Amino acid sequence: MARIIETRRLTPVTKYFRIEAPLIASSARPGQFVMLRVREGGERIPITIADYDRQLGTITIVVQEVGATTRMVCALGTGDDILDVAGPLGGHIDIAPGGHVCGVGGGFGSAALLCLMREFTARGDRTTAILGARNKELLILADELRPLCTHLEICTDDGSAGFRGFVTQRLAQLIEGGAERRPDSVVAIGPMAMMRAIAETTRASKVKTLVSMDPLMVDGTGMCGGCRVTVAGKAKFACVDGPCFDAHEVDFDVAMRRNKAYVQEEKQALDRVACLERRESR
Numbered sequence: 001m002a003r004i005i006e007t008r009r010l011t012p013v014t015k016y017f018r019i020e021a022p023l024i025a026s027s028a029r030p031g032q033f034v035m036l037r038v039r040e041g042g043e044r045i046p047i048t049i050a051d052y053d054r055q056l057g058t059i060t061i062v063v064q065e066v067g068a069t070t071r072m073v074c075a076l077g078t079g080d081d082i083l084d085v086a087g088p089l090g091g092h093i094d095i096a097p098g099g100h101v102c103g104v105g106g107g108f109g110s111a112a113l114l115c116l117m118r119e120f121t122a123r124g125d126r127t128t129a130i131l132g133a134r135n136k137e138l139l140i141l142a143d144e145l146r147p148l149c150t151h152l153e154i155c156t157d158d159g160s161a162g163f164r165g166f167v168t169q170r171l172a173q174l175i176e177g178g179a180e181r182r183p184d185s186v187v188a189i190g191p192m193a194m195m196r197a198i199a200e201t202t203r204a205s206k207v208k209t210l211v212s213m214d215p216l217m218v219d220g221t222g223m224c225g226g227c228r229v230t231v232a233g234k235a236k237f238a239c240v241d242g243p244c245f246d247a248h249e250v251d252f253d254v255a256m257r258r259n260k261a262y263v264q265e266e267k268q269a270l271d272r273v274a275c276l277e278r279r280e281s282r
Contacts, residue, residue, distance in 0.1 A: 001081040005058065010140040013065045014108050015074045021085055022057030024049075029092030030116040031187075031212060031244050034061065035220040037084035038072045045069050046217045046239070048189070049088060050111035051118075059087075062111035062140070068269035089220045090243045093210060099184030100126040102174065103149075104167050104198055106190025107133060110140050112212065116187060117149040126150050128183065130170055132194070136161035167194065168201045175205050183207060188247065192256050199247035209247035213238045215258055230254045 006018035024034060028049050035044045051060040065071045076082065093116060095101055101120045103113040110131045121127045127149040133139045134157045146152045154162025155170050163170050174181045186209040188198040195211040202209045215238050218224040222240035229238050230251035236242065 001083060002085040004076055004078055004080050004082065007076070007078050010062065010108075011138050013074075014140060015063050015065075016111075016141075017061050017063065017073075017076075018058050019061065019082065019085060020057060021059045021087075024085065024087045025052040025054050025057050025059050028052040028059060028088040028115075030119050031093035031112075032088040032090045033220070033243060034059070034085050034087030035089060035217075036061075036069075036073060036082055038069060038076070038082060040083070042072075042083075043069050044084070044086075044217075044219065045073075046089075046214065046220055046243075048109075048112045048212065048214075048243075049115065051114040060111075060114065062108050064108040067266050068273040071270065071273055086220065090239055091241070093187060093244050095120070095185045095187075095208075095210075097123050097125060100128065100182070102128045102130065102171065102183035102186045104130045104171060104186060104188040104190070104194075105132065106167060106188075106194040107138065108140060109190030109194075109212075110142075110145070112189040113145060113187075114141065114148065117145060121149055128153060128174065130155060130167050132156070132167035132190070134158065166197070168197045171198065172201050175202065175207060186210070186247075187244070188212070192252065192259060195247065196252040196256075199250065199252070203248055210244045211247040211250060212243050213245060213250065213255065214243065215255060228258070 003020040008016040033046045033048045037044045047061045050062050063073050065074050105113045113129050117127050128151040129149045130153040132155040155167045188195045189212040215227045217227040220239045222237050227238040228235050231245045232249040
């Protein structure tokens with residue numbers, strides 16, 4: 001079990017957790033993830049490690065309520081225990097030092113930029129974080145990210161904060177802005193549609209771009225084969241070969257179809273949890 005030592009509501013459906021996990025914190029790297037399970041017989045879900053503190057022995061995760069299990073996770077509070085937390089899993093983000101690294105976060109994916117920006121800034125890289133959301137109320141962790149990177153860019157669809165428009169538009173401006181602004185590498189973490197759009201934005205300019213894939217996953221160790229993604233025409237497992245891949249080689253058509261394979265079953269599971277919650281509240 002892993003004890004929850006801090007929680008915060010970031011948005012109505014997004015929650016911040018700081019968890020006591022010294023063994024995971026001791027070896028975690030940017031881009032890796034953990035597998036959570038909240039009840040016996042329950043499903044395991046992959047959650048990106050947003051940050052880690054080796055000295056305190058803690059890791060940070062951010063969970064968005066999108067299904068039955070994430071809803072149960074977000075019902076937990078400070079002092080509660082998560083039944084299983086396994087990790088760190090997957091490979092870390094590997095980018096050569098000395099360049100300008102741009103991290104693009106969409107929605108709750110912005111959380112994963114915390115350790116990425118801190119680690120790359122600390123080694124001397126120039127770093128830019130671009131955070132995107134529909135409006136300012138849905139932006140998360142901007143204040144925490146600001147001191148961790150050289151530049152912070154905010155984008156909202158409605159213009160309620162920062163640049164009015166999509167993260168792809170702001171990234172395109174940086175790429176076209178000359179040597180002083182153009183990134184050498186881009187790392188995109190967020191909704192599949194956003195990462196696909198980022199890949200297309202950087203394709204013509206040939207800026208090295210990595211995306212953190214989040215396909216359906218069962219065990220997180222490469223045994224089940226459920227997290228297959230097609231990269232450069234070959235089948236890869238996101239849990240052991242990724243989760244980060246070259247964005248220009250990922251077949252997003254296949255990935256997006258696979259992620260919708262169990263939409264009906266996911267809805268049924270969420271309905272059962274909601275029904276149970278109503279019964280318990282009576």
